[in-house]
Amino acid sequence: MGTFNIANIREDFPILKRTVNGKPLVYFDNGATTQKPKQVIDAIVAYYADMNSNVHRGVHYLSQISTDAFEITRRKVQTFINARHEHEVIITKGTTESINIIATCYGRPFIGEGDEIIISAMEHHSNIVPWQMLCDEKGCVLRVIPMKENGELDIEAYRALFSERTKLVSFTYVSNALGTINPVKEMIDIAHTHEVPVLIDAAQAIQHMKVDVQALDVDFLAFSGHKMYGPTGVGVLYGKEELLNKMPPYQGGGDMIKEVTFAKTTYNELPFKFEAGTPNIEAGICLAHAIEYIETIGVEAIKAYEDELLAYATTQLAKIDGIRFIGTAEHKSSVISFVVDGIHPYDIGVILDKLGIAVRTGHHCAQPVMEQFAIPGTVRVSLAMYNTKEEVDTLIAGLERALGMLK
Template sequence: MLDIQKIRADFPILDEKINGKDLVYFDNAATTQKPLPVLNALANYYGHYNANIHRGIHHLAEKATSAFEASRKTIQKFLNARYTEEIIFTYGTTDGINLVAQTYGRAFLKEGDEIIISAMEHHSNIVPWQMLCEQNGCVLKVIPVNDDGELILEAYEKLLSGKTKFVSVVHVSNALGTINPVKYIIQKAHEVGAKVLIDGAQATSHLTIDVQDLDTDFYVFSAHKLYGPTGMGALYGKKELLEAMPPYRGGGEMIKEVTFEKTTYNELPYKFEAGTPNIADVIAVKTAIEYLDELGKENVAAYENELLAYATEQLLKIEGLKIIGQAKDKVSVISFVIEGIHPQDVGVILDQQGIAVRTGHHCTQPLMKRFGIPGTSRASFAVYNTKEEIDKLVLGIEKVKKMVL
């Protein structure tokens, strides 16, 4: 149903040569490439209506403000949030998690309260909660992972208690591709009165997200993981929670009135958006979402699953290669190790062949420790990738083995 060659033509970077070879870009879990409509949206803003937003009354300022707020409306629909003011612009997933930890966490969690995360979290969903625990005296609990790279839900249920006040888990593992049963996790957390944040960094480009159906309290994501620009993301929060939370940063835009005696804060969503925002990138994310919607989320997911199945089958034919993380529900991410070869050597030799993969611990050091490895090589696929490129990866790995072993 998708014309992949036509889609590939929308991504000019795919025409690049790396070490004289055609680029094979399999590092999409780190960041996706950007289609021409997104690049044009950025150039159009800077070339035709560059202005600061909200406070200006001249034509350019009003046009920029309108485009900026149109992106908020697009993200509201993308996540199926109830209100536009439930969408807070951030600098990315990491920024959104820190915002919640340092506003809701510091205001409402106290000494002895328990926070639950999982063993497969990105460092960005570990460190902010560790910092909060140091500040407030909270206790961090961890859901373990089984050998297939799935959360052990029975252990999660045992961790839940009246002391549990917050649960923060990843929707999709960046290191393994595992899709977690977040709706069930949220339901069980709510049964004991805990609030929940879902890290959607890896989920939004692959899965349809409905925050109302999930009933999550907070959801965060980054634009650059779904064909949009870097340095921009969004936090969804239930309106009543956001209204109760104190501001995160102080400055322009997040205020109603400032005197030397007292400052009153702006209404949602602006009380969390201090200073001049990342205007161009906020505007461009609307174009990225529309591009994905035009392709059809279901079509993209089906094609990526086809790539995942093909790559899994082909890679497992390679002697000495082991896939780390074989959950029943996965997105198009494959982490692997090769017996006797360090992942960094894999990455360097593949790069010489024009093949871009990610190597290392993927900002999930505790997860790597769980599997007893220093890291993996990770190939992650997007809608513009092909089976022919996967064949090049297989040949490239065979070349790695010949050169190293």
């Protein structure tokens, strides 16, 4: 693990050198997707230039080296999240597909009419809609952990939600709209006292902090490659071996079978049972390079730097007249959401864009959160390890200019 050197890190991200509207790019929309280091970009080019072939199918050389590279990613993920077995790592399209796999392959067989699923009030739509669809189909009931005004979940209310009909708990590790870090281990332990399995949406956690599935004793965990400096179109579903073995496949097709006849099909073993069809091979292979990049810098070093940057940005933004933070939990990751009295977030975002500053405005695919705070949306500043205090200062100056025009 090397020393955290922000200048060297920024040099690794080519897009940070570009301008937007004649201004140096300041990219604060990392909660939506992160930029890619040249190590990942070069790996993408190398795949198509040197080894492009389908995986798990061919006996020829290119297929074999592509398959080996694809399976290296599975082992990298296993080590990165400390899974017990590499076959507990399912390669998916992303967090959304991973959650849908559990809703379909665990929900349909094991959750029935009148059974209950617990989610939280701060979920991304990807961890709401699949469960609503299951409830519509099966007649089960969605129970929601309430959220306090500071953006923290009400843990005592969570304890009270469990009943003999509770069959699954699914909630986010870190809120994409608020930055709240939930007490994941405590919440998993509470569920396990009721013998209820837990799915964690780690899309906003995996790039910011150490995630250890064995230490957490989590049953399922989902995340996306593109939010951790990797390509789009690839993600991970981790599941405990015994649970994955109980579940039927998600899709039918190539690679998820052992034998097919017109009379009967027998399914493949883990992990291939859940990986039907040709995967996004390039993205799957290059996710390993993103993980290697993070490991070279060190997750703890990244967290320490981002925590310092978050504190600085919060302090500087608090000086702006009329600003109101949405989400003031004690434990937060690299997200700041705010509104300014009398001004629509969209208008702020448009002016900041003219100044080369990329932020996200709107409901952030978390409309129930906005409804609780009675707002149409927020301005979201989401930080990454390549952001700097100087960029925060540029944001502050841009906000002051924007508010001067809009008030």
